[in-house]
Every structure is written in C-alpha cells, then in structure tokens.
Amino acid sequence: MMPMFPREIPRDQIAKYERSFLLRLYEEMFRIREFEERVRFLFLEGAMPGTIHQCQGQEATAVGVCQALNEDDYLTSTHRPHGHALAKGLTPLEILLELFGSIEGCCKGKGGSMHIGNMAKGMPPAIAIVGGNIPVAAGMALALKMQKRPQIVACFFGDGATSEGAFHEAVNMAAIWNLPVVFCCENNLYGASTHVSKITRLPSLRQRATAYGIEALTVDGNNVLAVYEMARTAAVKCRAGEGPVFLELITYRLTGHSRRDPCLYMPKEERAAWAAMDPLLRLREALLDRGEVTVSELEAVELAVKQAIEQAVEIARKAPPPTLDDLETDVYAKSEVGI
Amino acid sequence: MKRMGIAEALREAIAEEMRRDHRVFCMGEDIGIPGGWGGAFTVTLGLEKEFPDRMINTPIAENGFFGMGMGAAMLGMRPIVDVQYGDFLLCAMDQICSNASMMRYMSGGTVSVPLVMRAPVGATGRGAQHARNLERMFLGVPGIKIVAPSTAYDAKGLLKAAVRDGNPVMIFEHKLLYGSKGPRTESGAVDATSDIPDDDYVVPIGRAAVRREGADVTIIAWLLMAHAAQAAANVLSAEGIEAEVVDARSLNPLDYETIGASVKKTGRALIVEEGPITGGVGAEIAAGIQERFGDCLRTSVRRVASPDIPVPFAPVLENAYRPDAARVAAAVRAMCGR
Ligand SMILES: Cc1ncc(C[n+]2csc(CCOP(=O)(O)OP(=O)(O)O)c2C)c(N)n1
Numbered sequence: 001m002m003p004m005f006p007r008e009i010p011r012d013q014i015a016k017y018e019r020s021f022l023l024r025l026y027e028e029m030f031r032i033r034e035f036e037e038r039v040r041f042l043f044l045e046g047a048m049p050g051t052i053h054q055c056q057g058q059e060a061t062a063v064g065v066c067q068a069l070n071e072d073d074y075l076t077s078t079h080r081p082h083g084h085a086l087a088k089g090l091t092p093l094e095i096l097l098e099l100f101g102s103i104e105g106c107c108k109g110k111g112g113s114m115h116i117g118n119m120a121k122g123m124p125p126a127i128a129i130v131g132g133n134i135p136v137a138a139g140m141a142l143a144l145k146m147q148k149r150p151q152i153v154a155c156f157f158g159d160g161a162t163s164e165g166a167f168h169e170a171v172n173m174a175a176i177w178n179l180p181v182v183f184c185c186e187n188n189l190y191g192a193s194t195h196v197s198k199i200t201r202l203p204s205l206r207q208r209a210t211a212y213g214i215e216a217l218t219v220d221g222n223n224v225l226a227v228y229e230m231a232r233t234a235a236v237k238c239r240a241g242e243g244p245v246f247l248e249l250i251t252y253r254l255t256g257h258s259r260r261d262p263c264l265y266m267p268k269e270e271r272a273a274w275a276a277m278d279p280l281l282r283l284r285e286a287l288l289d290r291g292e293v294t295v296s297e298l299e300a301v302e303l304a305v306k307q308a309i310e311q312a313v314e315i316a317r318k319a320p321p322p323t324l325d326d327l328e329t330d331v332y333a334k335s336e337v338g339i
Numbered sequence: 340m341k342r343m344g345i346a347e348a349l350r351e352a353i354a355e356e357m358r359r360d361h362r363v364f365c366m367g368e369d370i371g372i373p374g375g376w377g378g379a380f381t382v383t384l385g386l387e388k389e390f391p392d393r394m395i396n397t398p399i400a401e402n403g404f405f406g407m408g409m410g411a412a413m414l415g416m417r418p419i420v421d422v423q424y425g426d427f428l429l430c431a432m433d434q435i436c437s438n439a440s441m442m443r444y445m446s447g448g449t450v451s452v453p454l455v456m457r458a459p460v461g462a463t464g465r466g467a468q469h470a471r472n473l474e475r476m477f478l479g480v481p482g483i484k485i486v487a488p489s490t491a492y493d494a495k496g497l498l499k500a501a502v503r504d505g506n507p508v509m510i511f512e513h514k515l516l517y518g519s520k521g522p523r524t525e526s527g528a529v530d531a532t533s534d535i536p537d538d539d540y541v542v543p544i545g546r547a548a549v550r551r552e553g554a555d556v557t558i559i560a561w562l563l564m565a566h567a568a569q570a571a572a573n574v575l576s577a578e579g580i581e582a583e584v585v586d587a588r589s590l591n592p593l594d595y596e597t598i599g600a601s602v603k604k605t606g607r608a609l610i611v612e613e614g615p616i617t618g619g620v621g622a623e624i625a626a627g628i629q630e631r632f633g634d635c636l637r638t639s640v641r642r643v644a645s646p647d648i649p650v651p652f653a654p655v656l657e658n659a660y661r662p663d664a665a666r667v668a669a670a671v672r673a674m675c676g677r
C-alpha cells in the first residue's frame with residue numbers, strides 16, 4: 001500500500017513549535033535510528049545473542065507519543081520494544097546491556113530483546129505475545145483510576161494485534177469504564193509477512209475501536225508532530241476521565257520483521273515509496289526549510305548521539321553476564337505473609 | 340531415499356497428505372504467502388504453489404482459528420493448524436482443551452475431531468515467551484494425543500499418522516531440530532536429518548523407539564533431549580556404562596510396553612526433559628514406571644529436567660536451564676554408584 005499522506009510536514013504545523021522542542025524531537029528519533037542500526041550490525045556480526053525485532057522507520061510513533069506523556073506516565077510495549085523504551089527514557093546503555101544478556105541490563109539479562117522495560121521508568125517489561133499487553137495496559141489504567149492518580153497509560157501494539165481477542169476484550173472494558181489509556185496502534189501495514197488488507201474488510205483499523213464506542217483517529221504516523229498533537233489531545237482527554245482514546249498511527253517498517261528477514265513479501269515500489277516517507281528525513285527537511293536550524297547543527301546533534309551510543313556499546317560488550325547464582329532468583333517476590 | 344531435515348520432512352508429509360486426501364488443508368499465521376517464510380520455521384514454504392486454496396493464512400487470532408479448525412474437522416475436513424511458537428497454544432487453550440479434546444466424549448462418541456495441531460517448542464535464545472516446552476500442559480488433558488519426534492523420519496511418519504488418526508493430535512516440534520535453512524537457520528541447531536524412504540509410511544502413534552541398546556540404565560527422552568541422551572550414552576559407554584536410550588516419541592499414549600521391557604532389563608530409569616522439573620511429563624512417566632515396574636527397579640527413578648523457573652534469556656542462564664549430555668551423564672553415574 002502506497003503512502004496516503006503528503007510527504008511534506010505542513011509549514012504552519014512546524015511554525016507552532018519552539019526550535020529547542022523540534023531539535024529534541026529530532027534527537028530522540030535519531031537516537032532510536034542510530035541505536036537500531038548499531039544493534040542490527042552487532043546482531044549480524046554475531047556479537048549479540050537471540051533474535052531482534054527492530055523499528056527503523058517507526059521512530060515518530062514512539063517519540064511523538066512519549067513527548068505527549070509525563071515522565072511518570074506508563075507505557076506498555078510488544079516484541080518490537082526498543083524504540084518505545086528509548087522514547088520512554090530508558091538509556092541506550094541499560095537496553096544494550098540487556099540485549100547482550102548482562103546481569104547489569106534493565107532486566108538483569110533475564111528478559112532479552114523482546115522484554116525490554118524498566119518499571120521505575122514507567123515501562124514494565126515488554127510483552128511478546130501479540131495482543132498480550134493490551135489487557136495489561138487497560139488493567140494498569142484501571143488501577144490508576146481506582147487510586148485516583150493523574151497518570152495515564154500509553155499502550156503500543158501493531159496492526160496484527162487488533163485481530164486478537166485480547167484486543168477486543170480489553171478495548172471494550174477500557175471503554176465501558178472510561179479508563180485512562182491511549183491505545184497506540186502502529187499500523188505498519190504488515191503483521192509479520194501478512195498485509196493488513198488480508199486481515200480485515202474494514203478500510204481502516206480505527207473502525208475496530210469506534211465499534212466499541214470510543215474516539216479513534218487515524219494519524220500520519222511518520223509525521224512526528226502529527227503524532228505528538230494527537231497524542232497530547234488524547235492524553236488530556238484521558239486525564240480528564242474521558243478515556244480511552246485509540247490512535248491508528250500509519251507507518252512502515254523499513255527493516256525486516258525480525259533478524260535476517262529479506263522482506264520478499266513487500267513490493268519493491270512500496271518499500272521505495274515508504275523509504276521516501278522516512279520520518280527522520282521528513283522532520284529534517286522541514287527543520288531546514290524553516291530556516292532556524294542549520295545542517296551543521298543537526299550534524300552536531302547526530303554526532304553526539306552516535307558517540308554516546310558507541311560508548312554504551314563498548315561498555316555493554318564487556319559487561320558481566322549473570323552467574324549461576326542468579327539462575328533461580330527473581331521467580332517470586334518475598335511473601336508478605338510472615339511464617 | 341533422500342536425506343532430509345525435520346522441516347523438509349514435515350513439508351513433504353503435508354504435501355503428500357494434501358495430494359492423497361483433498362480434505363486436508365493447512366491453517367496458520369504467515370503461511371501460503373508468496374515471498375513469505377512458510378510459517379515461522381519454513382515447514383510450509385512454497386506449498387501455496389501446489390495448493391493455493393488449501394493454505395489458509397489467518398489473522399493473529401489463535402483461539403479463533405484453532406476453534407475453526409475444530410469446527411471444520413467436525414464436518415469432515417482434516418485441518419492441520421499451527422502456531423508459530425508453542426507458547427501461543429496458550430492463547431488457543433480454550434478451544435483445544437474445552438472443545439476439541441472433549442467433543443468426542445461429550446457427544447457420546449458421535450462426533451469426531453480429526454484435527455492436527457503443530458507447535459514448535461524449546462529454548463532458543465528468544466527469552467521466556469518464545470521458549471517453553473508445552474508438552475506437560477496437554478498431557479493431563481484426556482482426548483488429545485501427543486507426539487514429539489526427534490528425527491526427520493519420525494516427524495514425517497508421525498505427522499502422517501496424525502492426519503489419518505481421526506482424533507485431535509498435537510505434534511510438538513523442536514526449533515533446534517528443524518534444520519531450517521536460509522535466513523531461518525537456528526544457531527545451536529542439532530542434526531536430526533534422516534534417510535526418508537520414497538514410499539509412503541506412517542510411524543504409529545503410541546510406539547516408542549529404542550535408539551541404543553544397553554543393559555545398565557534406561558534413559559527415556561524425546562525431542563531435543565533424545566539427542567542429549569544419546570550423546571550422554573556415548574560418553575558413558577567409554578566409561579563402561581551401557582545405557583539404553585528410549586525415544587518416547589509419543590507422549591500420549593505412552594508406550595509402557597517398550598519402556599517396561601527396557602526397565603525390566605536394566606533396573607534403572609532416568610527421564611530427561613526440557614522444562615521445569617515440577618509437574619512435567621517426566622513426573623508422569625516416573626509414576627507410571629513405579630506403578631508398573633517398581634519391583635524391577637534397582638534404584639529409584641530419577642529425572643534430569645530444568646529448574647522451576649521461566650526460561651531465562653542470557654545464554655549462560657539458558658544453557659543452565661536446558662539439560663545437556665553432561666548433566667544426563669552425571670545423573671546416570673550417580674544412579675550406577677560411580
Ligand atoms: C499470540 C502471538 N501470535 C503470534 C506471534 C508471532 N508474531 C510475532 S510478531 C507477529 C506480527 C505482529 O504484527 P503486528 O501486531 O502488526 O506488529 P509488528 O510486528 O508489525 O510491529 C507475529 C505473528 C506472537 N508473538 N504472539
């Protein structure tokens with residue numbers, strides 16, 4: 001499916017924002033891109049164990065949504081969590097340590113790529129059972145409502161996940177109880193190798209949410225400002241007790257589904273058209289067009305990010321693995337019932 | 340005769356069964372897609388060319404399409420449904436365990452559910468949710484037959500037997516044994532290739548295979564652990580301990596005839612299982628041996644299995660989780676007083 005939004009970020013849209021904010025968006029997205037490219041390389045050279053699901057091309061969804069969140073809000077993710085985690089404030093180092101299977105990783109090397117998270121930063125380990133995180137996110141939102149806390153939950157999942165019963169059950173319950181959760185559906189047009197047109201008769205996945213009586217919007221998921229604006233509006237609604245909201249973020253995966261996927265099921269023209277819709281390129285062009293930012297400034301941002309990631313890689317490569325003493329720890333929390 | 344790995348042998352079995360019987364069809368995620376992978380591990384790669392109408396690619400909706408497989412089976416079709424990783428069987432648990440397994444009984448023997456279910460299992464560096472050995476979860480569910488091949492020959496023959504069986508049959512396949520090629524190659528893979536005869540054959544469900552004869556101890560295993568058991572037996576042989584390796588192959592029903600004959604001969608039984616030791620298939624086999632052949636035992640039945648933890652990600656921990664030949668050999672030595 002070819003891109004359906006105009007390539008240019010509208011001038012009046014970008015004109016609304018401070019230079020520093022726009023540069024931050026660029027930096028955040030670039031950090032994800034650079035991180036993923038570096039990890040891909042490490043993985044292909046055999047330095048990293050396991051499998052990986054990466055998000056090159058989808059940086060704007062993670063960054064746009066997370067910029068609309070407060071630091072103490074929550075986020076749940078999927079088998080493809082690296083970008084969400086970085087956007088939520090996990091450091092490249094704590095994620096890299098986990099990917100290398102170190103005891104110093106964000107999950108002590110017990111989780112791995114598909115379970116990146118850090119509860120202290122509002123992100124429980126990602127859930128790799130497709131759709132599995134959606135009821136969990138709704139449950140977190142239920143707790144927030146019962147505790148009368150002001151936070152909200154951003155729940156990320158893909159187009160493929162909207163066919164799971166878990167999606168339908170959870171969205172409905174979030175709807176009937178007005179829960180503070182923003183359902184962020186990253187519609188990258190494919191669930192693994194299956195095109196979205198093969199899994200629904202609806203012209204838009206948004207309708208799967210409107211069927212439950214909630215507000216649902218389709219957004220250009222490769223325009224970080226459009227994502228940010230919709231997410232901010234959704235967050236305001238959720239905080240006002242008028243949630244949930246469903247955002248269908250149209251995007252495209254510029255990389256394989258997992259590890260060495262050659263993507264032969266994606267038409268070449270489609271891939272090329274979406275490569276031109278790269279969210280980083282689009283923001284970069286809009287920034288330069290606006291005039292307040294120079295190429296050398298952007299390059300300085302990029303260089304700083306690259307250096308920081310390279311440093312983190314060097315530390316993570318040498319970090320210690322768990323020991324056999326760690327094998328059977330962390331299965332249960334300490335019982336609250338005294339013996 | 341052709342040399343084949345498990346993925347290839349399963350593919351050939353499916354193709355032959357579809358050619359033989361027009362009621363047979365496949366249903367699962369990412370199958371039958373031109374340019375796709377043929378399921379998660381290439382088993383159905385390219386089958387859409389010959390059977391464009393019988394490779395049904397589903398949305399990600401396991402409970403739904405397992406239930407649909409059952410419904411289609413009730414009306415005379417012979418579906419082969421699969422999950423990409425065994426762990427996702429849990430999403431379909433309701434249809435499998437509350438419907439497919441019990442329909443025959445609840446209908447007083449009037450309805451049959453000739454449904455084949457395929458599920459890749461095993462810890463392979465992917466973390467806790469793509470790693471479990473689910474055999475244990477279905478063993479206590481009457482009405483489902485369970486097979487777990489360790490060689491390409493058995494994989495082909497058991498899948499054919501499953502398609503023709505007329506009951507719900509679950510076939511567990513090990514990711515490290517597939518021999519998947521190209522981009523889907525698994526690191527740490529173990530050779531499970533066999534010479535596959537040109538002629539049609541089935542491996543009957545309910546029969547174990549003696550892989551190696553020996554008089555001192557019986558090692559019972561399946562899937563990847565059958566390979567670990569044979570490797571251990573080779574090491575032990577050099578030390579003067581002769582182990583008999585029984586590849587269970589079929590977990591429900593279990594072949595107590597073959598197991599019993601071996602245990603009566605050796606007087607010692609060790610069960611090797613990938614998966615937590617508590618509540619595993621090994622527990623059932625141990626009890627079964629004790630009840631049937633307890634008088635013949637020279638020492639108590641032992642198990643080598645995983646610790647009672649989720650599957651860890653870090654390679655050092657995962658390797659400690661998954662039993663290997665060294666642990667099997669150590670257990671045998673202890674049983675033999677060495
Ligand atoms: C319950 C379940 N079924 C199948 C899978 C295998 N699987 C992993 S990712 C994936 C595709 C998911 O597609 P989508 O939700 O669109 O997310 P994307 O990968 O595009 O980010 C599949 C089928 C899984 N992890 N969990």
Ligand SMILES: [Mg+2]
Binds near residue numbers: 158
């Ligand atoms: Mg998708």
